Amino acid sequence: MANENLKGLKVAILITDGFEQVEMTEPRKALDQAGAETRIVSPKGDRVRAWNFTDWGDEFPVDVALDQAQSQDFDALLLPGGVINPDSLRIQAKAIAFIKSFFDAGKPVASICHGPWTIIETGAARGRRIAAWPSLKTDLRNAGAEWVDREVVVDGNLVTSRMPDDIPAFNREMIKLFSHAGHAQPV
Template sequence: MASDTLNGLTVAILITDGFEQVEMTEPRKALDLAGAETQIVSPKDGAVRAWNFTEWGDQFRVDRLLNEARPDEYDALLLPGGVINPDTLRTIPAAVAFAKGFFDASKPVASICHGPWTIIEAGAARGRRLTSWPSLRTDLENAGADWVDEQVVVDLNLVTSRMPDDIPAFNRAVTTLFSGACGGVRPA
C-alpha cells in the first residue's frame, strides 16, 4: 500500500554493474511506494546491469552520472550490495567522495550486504554499530566498527542489513529512518 511518508524526499541509489538486483529493486520499490523520488546514480553512463543471485540480471537506466551528481541534491543515500558493485565503487574516488558527502552532512544512509565496503572507504565505519554480509565482519572491525550479526541495525543516521532475506526488515527500518523518525537517536 502506498503512503506519503517520504513525500518530497529524493534518494540517490549509488550503483554500478554487479549490484545484487533484489537489494536495489525491493528497497527502491518500498521508497517509491512511500512517496520518495529515487534516482540511480552511477559512474557508468546509460544503464547498469544487476547480478541476480548466481547470474547476470536485468539492466536499469542510470538517472544521473556520478560526475554530475552532488550529495547536496539528495536527502538520503541507498548503497545496495552484491560483491562486484561495492568492490568496484570503493575503488572510484568520486563514488567514495559522493558517499562521504552524505555522512559529512549527517544525511541518512542505508546499506545492505556488501554495501558497507563503500562506507569503510568513506571513513564512516569507525565507531559505528552495524551489520553486513558476514564475510565483511573482519573488514568492518578493522575499520573500527562494532559488527553485529543482526537482521537490521540502526546507528544514528545509518541503517544496515545483512542479506536479501533481511529485506522486509531493512525496508521498514529504511523508511522509518528516512522519514526522520529515528534520525539522530542512537538506539540503546
C-alpha cells in the same frame, strides 16, 4: 509502507554493474511506494546491469551520472550490495567522495549486504554498529566498527542489513529513518 510519508524526499541509489538486483529493486519499490523520488546514480554510462543471485540480471537506466551528481541534490542515500558493485565503487574516488558527503552532512544512509565496504572507505564506519554480509566482519572490525549479526541495525543516521532475506526489516527501518530527513513529511 504506502502511506507516502516520504513525499518530496529525494533518494540517490549509488550503483554500478554487479549490484545485487533484489537489494536495489525491493528497497527502491518501498521508497517509491512511500512517496520518495529515487534516482540511480552511477559511474557507468546510460545503463547498469544487476547481478541476480547466481548470474547477470536485468539492466536499469542511469538517472544521474556520478560525475554530475551532488549530494546537496539528495536527502538520503541507498547503497545496495552484491560483491561486484561495492568492490568496484570503493576504489573510485568520486564514488567514495559522494558517499562521504552524505555522512559529512548528517544525511541518512541505508546499506545492505556488501554495501558497507564503501562506507569503510569513507571513514564513516569507525565507532558504528553495522550489520553486513558475514565476510565483511573482519573488514568492519579493522575499520573500527562493530559487526552485528542481526537482520537490521540502526546506528544514528545509518541503517544496515546482512542479506536479501533481511530486506523486509531493512525496508521498514530505512523508511522510518528516511522519514526524518530533508523534505520528507513528518511521520
